[in-house]
Amino acid sequence: MTAEKLHPDRALPAEPATRAAAREIYAATRDLPLLCMHGHVDAALLADDSPFPDPASLFVTPDHYLTRMLVSQGVPMEALGIPGSGDTPVERDPRAIWRRFCENWHLFRGTPTRFWLEYELLEVLGVSGLPSAQNADALYDEIAARLAEPEFRPRALFERFRIEVLATTDPALSPLDDHARIKADPWPGEVIPTFRPDALLYVDSPNWRADIDALAEMTGVDTGSYRGFVEALRLRRQAFAEAGALATDHGHATADTTRLSDAQAARLYADALAGEHDPEGVAAFAGHMLNVMAEMSCEDGLVMQIHPGVLRDHDPAVRASYGPDRGFDIPVAAEFTRSLRPLLASYGRDPRLRVIVYTVDETVYSRELAPLAGVYPALLLGAPWWFLDSPDGLRRFREAVTETAGFYNTAGFVDDTRAFLSIPARHDLARRIDAGYLARLVTEHRLSLEEAVETAVDLAYRLPRRVFRRA
Amino acid sequence: MTAEKLHPDRALPAEPATRAAAREIYAATRDLPLLCMHGHVDAALLADDSPFPDPASLFVTPDHYLTRMLVSQGVPMEALGIPGSGDTPVERDPRAIWRRFCENWHLFRGTPTRFWLEYELLEVLGVSGLPSAQNADALYDEIAARLAEPEFRPRALFERFRIEVLATTDPALSPLDDHARIKADPWPGEVIPTFRPDALLYVDSPNWRADIDALAEMTGVDTGSYRGFVEALRLRRQAFAEAGALATDHGHATADTTRLSDAQAARLYADALAGEHDPEGVAAFAGHMLNVMAEMSCEDGLVMQIHPGVLRDHDPAVRASYGPDRGFDIPVAAEFTRSLRPLLASYGRDPRLRVIVYTVDETVYSRELAPLAGVYPALLLGAPWWFLDSPDGLRRFREAVTETAGFYNTAGFVDDTRAFLSIPARHDLARRIDAGYLARLVTEHRLSLEEAVETAVDLAYRLPRRVFRRA
Amino acid sequence: MTAEKLHPDRALPAEPATRAAAREIYAATRDLPLLCMHGHVDAALLADDSPFPDPASLFVTPDHYLTRMLVSQGVPMEALGIPGSGDTPVERDPRAIWRRFCENWHLFRGTPTRFWLEYELLEVLGVSGLPSAQNADALYDEIAARLAEPEFRPRALFERFRIEVLATTDPALSPLDDHARIKADPWPGEVIPTFRPDALLYVDSPNWRADIDALAEMTGVDTGSYRGFVEALRLRRQAFAEAGALATDHGHATADTTRLSDAQAARLYADALAGEHDPEGVAAFAGHMLNVMAEMSCEDGLVMQIHPGVLRDHDPAVRASYGPDRGFDIPVAAEFTRSLRPLLASYGRDPRLRVIVYTVDETVYSRELAPLAGVYPALLLGAPWWFLDSPDGLRRFREAVTETAGFYNTAGFVDDTRAFLSIPARHDLARRIDAGYLARLVTEHRLSLEEAVETAVDLAYRLPRRVFRRA
Structure with missing residues (x-):
């Protein structure tokens, strides 16, 4: 590659017939709008437009x-x-x-x-x-x-990038002020929040007790009981939905979704309020609440996103000195078949529910996720995420899941961006890799070029639109 | 691909030199007879020939x-x-x-x-x-x-498909009537049973108690004691062997083969007869019996097939409403190194034994199965199975196991078919993928074309014949 | 391939543009000297030169x-x-x-x-x-x-192979006599020992009690106490370093590095001296000592190599009859994220430490090892090893780790040889596979050819030199 400009064929397969097909497939998606349904851009960036x-x-x-x-x-x-x-x-x-x-x-x-x-x-x-x-x-x-x-300000770039919608990720207690400012502004860009309640569902979160009080204050519901806590969460979800949210986001330690009895949950909650909890109880309550979130999604239609399996702050001294999100979050082996069973057995065939799962452990692609998504109507496979949002990582995802789950049980590309400028780069890469994978199916006579083109457009645009209920 | 006819190069690698070699390799196997040593076709289909x-x-x-x-x-x-x-x-x-x-x-x-x-x-x-x-x-x-x-009746297709032998899968208590009807018929097609005793070895099987009585009745052996139970199983194996069976088939939850003492086994059996069992005891007894089955295989020569690692009926409501085998069986992480150790340490170098293992967890291919099969004479690697019986799944199998286990510690293709019409399609796909893998070794100068052709024929035909003791 | 001579393109990718790039990249590394930093050649071979x-x-x-x-x-x-x-x-x-x-x-x-x-x-x-x-x-x-x-004697071949340095693997109690003979000899070949203390760190090793006495005798330190044991180990490390050692080598059952308190460690040690130990205590002491070894590496600069995850002597009867290392060592699932955490949290950002990890469980490449090595300065990824030191094994390693850890958090090729004659073959294969992988990045326009050539030379030569502190 010359340093001066990008090669038009970058990240496409080298084999000439496959590259030719990949070019044709990619051409059909290159200029499609971007649906950015999951990421970490700060809404203030677009509210301020500095x-x-x-x-x-x-x-x-x-x-x-x-x-x-x-x-x-x-x-x-x-x-x-x-x-x-x-x-x-x-x-x-x-x-x-x-x-x-x-x-x-x-x-x-x-x-x-x-x-x-x-x-x-x-x-x-x-x-x-x-x-x-x-x-x-x-x-x-x-x-x-x-x-x-x-023309290099955030809003100008937003438009130039053809972003149709940008979802942020917001704590459940966020007042969503920046979103309100964008909405109130004549600028037509669509920026929506995503409901992320992790800090409330893990009773050992650093500010949990204070957050519970803030939750009560924001919702006007007494959170002194488990019942009140659940009701307050329901109201926050509603507030997010009214602010445009289409989804929730759950970064749990595991994918456990075991439902407790209301009495068990209420006891763990009461203990936590009293400052008493042990690791087993914390995990059990969080898993239970993931199941409750699924139940609420059936009711309010918010699409549920789950991405477990990361050990946060591997080096505690880094966290203590430099804060979180410094690159020291490290994956661990993930398990979905048994963990998601309670949720899926209860709601997995409920037509109102959509659950998207992400993983940073590739071993579950063909073993667990594709078989699960290939049968449960509610379950969809999220794009390769974090460390796996890479040329070979994206390719391995398609290779591992398509044969069992097909294309239409995947949820389309998610850029999971922090850096606003990288958004179009990430979508472009995913479109190139999907084009390359589809092109191989074409040159191996497993799919017609016409079908491949249609599928590519589905993956890049129509599928995420449908999954997130925008179409 | 045109919708009207199959492309002759389907599923072969796109790179032209590799495709050329693959075509030549595939041509040598395309018309070989089909050895269908493991599948789920009902013998009645061929007995009736409706x-x-x-x-x-x-x-x-x-x-x-x-x-x-x-x-x-x-x-x-x-x-x-x-x-x-x-x-x-x-x-x-x-x-x-x-x-x-x-x-x-x-x-x-x-x-x-x-x-x-x-x-x-x-x-x-x-x-x-x-x-x-x-x-x-x-x-x-x-x-x-x-x-x-x-010409589209089952027997006509059986002949047209060049099926040399078709093994069905049959519960240990099957009277094998349909097999007897086929044998008694002048039609020369070879259809043989396979001994599948899972329901008897898991003492929590729904009809276990009744089955134990039926086992006694069929064999004339009192199954009121563990010793009688084992003897009755031996007789059923013998009856299957007399009906032409070459193999047993074991779909256990795990690959555990820990041998209990006879006293321990007898106590678990006695408790089960009395209606008492817990999950640990059920699993321990099943693992023990797998070990006992290996011992019997040393004696009667039936090839043992083990395929663990599937959580059956993931959604219990589906099972309750629609019955088993509705697509809700989901893989879990598998373990073989420790699980098979008791069996292999006892019988793994016994020249009378052949054990074929299948997995739906690909992570064990290079980590456990290839190293084990690459040293134990009794152990052979079964073909990619169920969700993995697919173009990329078959390719990944060869890529993951060949470098450690070679080709000759694999057992040849197994179609694991339910749909009779799909049998030739599945064998054809496996032959194409093996041809493509071998062709890559040729174009990377790791194997001569002559060797590749010979190996392909071994994989498609000579190896399964030898492994299942037909040659 | 003709049987008579090696094809110049063996193990290079078949696709013509990629092969052309691979040839050019490989040409830059083909004749570089060999750094053999980890292997099992016996020093006596070169001391005797028979x-x-x-x-x-x-x-x-x-x-x-x-x-x-x-x-x-x-x-x-x-x-x-x-x-x-x-x-x-x-x-x-x-x-x-x-x-x-x-x-x-x-x-x-x-x-x-x-x-x-x-x-x-x-x-x-x-x-x-x-x-x-x-x-x-x-x-x-x-x-x-x-x-x-x-010209086919060991030293002549050593020179013809362009071996710049050959590290052997030696028990902590080795007198290093053969190394001394080589040093005393005018022959200029560099053959250095590697400190392998496993047998001392596992208190259930067959000769542990006698070894502890021998350790005392060799070092003049009373090993009757934990403190003395640790000091004696420190002195043996020093003796190895003086004999030219650059590294230690640790083949533990797991990667556990949990640090015990000195009191806990001393108690386990005292119990072991008294002949009392249980499997949990044995494992805990070994894990603790791995952590202690890291601390010592910070002090004496020996590069630490860890390769866990192998179940030794899978068939005990083979061990009893034929001895160890007969091909019956079988991998099990490995875990690094949690296991290495104690070591890395203590020393992972210490600029004096270098830890190289090897695995025979490929599932940890993208899930654990690349994310860890991609952030901790002390951690480097060892080459694919044992069963994975193969064309496709080497390729999968680069594909799985590069996107997260880059090239410069890997430690260069390690031949892990037993057979002296295979040394150049193994380095040659690694250079070919790395060339092929880099060539793909070039033809996919992800790297310039110039960068690829430079990277290949780094991987084959400059990187292992730097990692093992020879440059």
């Missing part, structure tokens, strides 16, 4: 995909602009941070971060080259100049 | 691969001709069922079901097109006309 | 990769020259053993053993053909003649 700050603050410091790689090679967090609780002084000069990143560009060879950044730099910003030790300063200036132009 | 009924009863209603996909998209079981215990009226019109299926043909894109059905329709039945909403009725009539012709 | 014995003793009898395959097809150990404790007479004629192997050459189709042997025979020894039943005797004579020539 210019992006400097290159380091835009690309380096807040992106844990990027900082973790530099940290893995011995670069201190502080040198990347991340302050710690220790004595190490934090780098304040964005240019120095940017330079540090550019010097280490080779570390990203073969990673999706590299793929996204190439797109962001060359395609979104249209700068002249890729990072290197030599061009760090020049590139910094070039990017900074772009960011100062009005 | 014409197949209508297209819906042939292709849709009894095939859980097919119905589960339709169910996953919200089609009620009843609409597919499967009666439930509820109030929903069941569709009785086969034409309506067939139409429902045809309208949903797109759901099967990328699945092996699609691959098999294309073969069955275009190659076996020779109809003019593939299912679509438009041609549903015309296709129905076309198929129905074929099924009325004598 | 001619290799006959072909059977060189290629067949001591190689468990090879004997296990023959055993899996029913060949008795004794027929391969391995004496057992039973009555079966052992074959003493090397020619008969060699013939037995040649007759079974087809068993190795598709295996890395075949790939290595082709290289060893055609490239290293330059014989005229590959094994077959027909040419067994002629080939035997041809090999035997080669082995008698001075």
Whole structure:
């Protein structure tokens, strides 16, 4: 690849007949609008529509995909602009941070971060080259100049990216002020919240007791009892739905959905209010509440998203010094067949329910998720996520699940973005990989090209629209 | 692919040099006889040799691969001709069922079901097109006309398919009447039973107590004691062997083979007769009996087939309403290294024993199964099975096991068929995928073309013949 | 492939554009020196520099990769020259053993053993053909003649192989005499020991009590207390480092690294000295000591290598009759995220520490190892090892880890050799597979050819040099 511009065939299969088919399939999806149904962009970005700050603050410091790689090679967090609780002084000069990143560009060879950044730099910003030790300063200036132009503000990019809808992820107690500001604004962009109640469902969350009080205050319901707690959650879901939310989001430690009796749940809740809980009880209550959330989804129609199997803050000292989301969340083996059974046995054939499951443990694709999604109407397979949202990761997903679950039990691409500028890069990559996979089915005479094109459009656009009940 | 006829290169690799080699390798196996050593065709089909009924009863209603996909998209079981215990009226019109299926043909894109059905329709039945909403009725009539012709009766197809032998799967208590009818008939087709004693070895099976009495009656042995139970099983195995059986088949929850002392086993058996058992005891007794079955196989020469790791009837309400085998059996993580150790340590180097293991958890291929089969003479790797009997599933199997176990510790293809018409389609697919894998070894200069051709013939024909002691 | 000489493109991808790129990348690494940082060659081989014995003793009898395959097809150990404790007479004629192997050459189709042997025979020894039943005797004579020539002695081959350094694996109690002989010799070859203390850290090791006494005697430290034991280990590490060791090697049952309190550890140690231990205590002490080893590595700079997850001596009767390392060590499911957490939380960001982890359970590549190595500075991913040191095994490793950990958190190739002659074959294979993987990134426009060439050289040479602190 030349450093100056993106190759039109990037991430398509090399074999000529397959590439030719892939090009044709990709062409049908390249310019489709983006449905961004799951991600971590802050609504304030679009409510404010302020210019992006400097290159380091835009690309380096807040992106844990990027900082973790530099940290893995011995670069201190502080040198990347991340302050710690220790004595190490934090780098304040964005240019120095940017330079540090550019010097280490080779570390990203073969990673999706590299793929996204190439797109962001060359395609979104249209700068002249890729990072290197030599061009760090020049590139910094070039990017900074772009960011100062009005067409590189968030809303202008939102439109240029053809984002049809952008879902954020919001704590259950969020007042959704930024969403209200966007709604009140004549700007027509659609930005919607997603209900994420994890911190309330895990009774050992750091601020749980205070959050329960805040929940009572926000909803006007007495949360002193389990019954009140459940009712208050129902009202928050309703408030989210009224603010445009289409879905909930659940990042539990496991996929357990065992339903307790109301009496058992009420006892665990009362104990938690009294400050008493043990790990088993915490996990049991969270699993129970996931089941309750499914029941509520049947009633209010919010699509349920579950992504278990991550051990958060693997290095407790990093968490203590630098805070959460610093790249130290590490996957563990996941289990779905037994864990989801209570939920699916109760609601899995209820036509009102849609549950999308994500995993960072690929071993469950063919063993558990595809067989489950291939029979339960309520269950859909979420896109490869987090570490797996990568060229080969996306390809392995299709290879592992399609033969058992088909295409139509998957939920379409989810960009799971933090970095706003990476949104179109991620959708573009997924469309290319799906095109390549479909092209192989065509050249192996397992699908006609016409069917492949139709399927690609379904995966990129029609399927997520339908799954999230927009069509 | 044109809808009208199968492409000769389907499922072969796209890369031209590899495809050329694959074609040559496949050509050597394409017309070899079929050894169908494991499947679920009913012997009555060939004993009766009645014409197949209508297209819906042939292709849709009894095939859980097919119905589960339709169910996953919200089609009620009843609409597919499967009666439930509820109030929903069941569709009785086969034409309506067939139409429902045809309208949903797109759901099967990328699945092996699609691959098999294309073969069955275009190659076996020779109809003019593939299912679509438009041609549903015309296709129905076309198929129905074929099924009325004598050359589409089971025995005629058996011969046309070049089936050398067809093994059925039969409960230990089966009187094997249909097999006797076939044997008594001048028709030369070879149809043999397989001994499946699961229901007797799990003391919590629904009819266990009655079955134990029936076992006593069939064998003339008092099954009131563990010793009698074991002796009666030995006699049933003998009866199966006399009826032509070459193998046993064991669908246990896990691969555990821990041997109990005779006293422990006798106590668990006595308790079970008295109606007392707990899950641990049930599992321990079943694992013990698997070990006992291996010992008997050393004596009577029946090849032992083990396929653990499936959670049956994931949705209990489906089982209660629609019965078993409705597509709600879901894999769980499997373990073989520790589980098979007792069996292998006792009999794994006994030249009289052959044990074939199957899995629906692909993670054990390279981690456990290939290393085990690559050293124990008695152990052989069964073909990818159930959800994994698919183009990419078959390919991943060879890629994961060959480097450690080679080709000659695998047992050849097993079609695991329910649908009689799909038998040749499944063998054809396996031969194509093996040809493609071998062709890659050739183009990567890891194997000569001559060796590849010889290996392909071994995999398709000579190896299963030898493993099942027919040669 | 012709039997007479190796094809220059073996193990490179078939697709022409990818192969062209792979050739160019491979050409840059083909002739680089070999860094053999982990293996099982006996230092005596190079200290003595005696001619290799006959072909059977060189290629067949001591190689468990090879004997296990023959055993899996029913060949008795004794027929391969391995004496057992039973009555079966052992074959003493090397020619008969060699013939037995040649007759079974087809068993190795598709295996890395075949790939290595082709290289060893055609490239290293330059014989005229590959094994077959027909040419067994002629080939035997041809090999035997080669082995008698001075340029096929170990040191001459060491030089011809361009081995820059060869690390052996040595028990903690090894006097390292052979290493001393090599050092004292004017021959300039660099052969260094590796510290392997497993037998001391597992208090249920067969000779543990005697070893503890020997440890005291070697170090002059009283090992009657836990504190003395730890100090004695520290001194042995120091002795190894002085003899040139750069690393330690730990083959534990699991990756557990839970640190006990000194009091707990001292109690378990004291109990063990008194002959009292249970499996939980044995495992807890071993896990604790792995953590202690990491602490010592911070101090003395020895690179730590951990490879858990193998159940040794699966068939106890084989161990009892034929001894260890007969091919009956079988992998089990591995876990790293939780197991390594204590070690990594304590030392994972310590710039003095380097820990390389190996696995024979591929499921942890993308789920656990790449995410961990992609953030912890101390952690590096070891090469695919044992059963996975194969064409497809090596490829799957890069595909599974690169997208999350990049290339620069891997530690370079490790040949893990027993058979001295296979060393260059193994490095050659790894370089070819890495070239093929990098070439795919180039043809998919994810990396420039120039970057790919640089990366290939890093993987083959610069990276292991840096990781093992030689550069």
